Every structure is written in C-alpha cells, then in structure tokens.
Amino acid sequence: MNETPPVKPSVRFDPIGFTVASPMATPAELAFAFGQLIDSIGDLTGTRVERTITATLSAMTISWRMNTVPDPGWLDDVETQLQAFAACTGVHLNFRHH
Numbered sequence: 001m002n003e004t005p006p007v008k009p010s011v012r013f014d015p016i017g018f019t020v021a022s023p024m025a026t027p028a029e030l031a032f033a034f035g036q037l038i039d040s041i042g043d044l045t046g047t048r049v050e051r052t053i054t055a056t057l058s059a060m061t062i063s064w065r066m067n068t069v070p071d072p073g074w075l076d077d078v079e080t081q082l083q084a085f086a087a088c089t090g091v092h093l094n095f096r097h098h
Helices: 015-021 027-045 072-089
Strands: 051-055 059-064 092-097
Touching (some): 072 092
Parallel strands (some): 059 092
C-alpha cells in the first residue's frame, strides 16, 4: 500500500561525452568541462589542486596554484591529458604556474 518509488541514480556529468556530443560548445561550457575533467583526475589520484580556468573565444588558460600540486610529474601527466582533450575540441590550451 505504501510503496516507495524506486530511487534513480544521479547522473554524473561526463566531460568527454559532452565535448563529443557538443562540438560547438561555448568557451564557458568548455571551461566547465575542463574543470570537471581536472576534478575527476584529482578524484582518481586522491589529489585536490587549486586552479583558475579562463576561457576566450578560441583559447583557454589554466593557471595552477603550484603550492597545491603534489609533484611536477603529476602536473606534467595532467597537462598532457588536457592537451589531448583540447585537441579534440579545437581549443588552444595555455598553462600558467603560480
């Protein structure tokens, strides 16, 4: 009589799927997708880094707060992955280290 409806799992944002499905995404949307991708990498590696993402019409700049980066090798790997992701979106990606 008092049946509860089945619980639907929440849908997680998939930044790679979004980029493939939305090849004409706005810079703000791509900045959000890149932020989610960085957070996902951080979740997988147990790392939380501070960064600022600034998007323009055809480029994006990611500024890393270096005192939150665990080691230079980690950052090199993440930047390589982000460059590959940027190549798929047609966006030029710049990095700044502070």
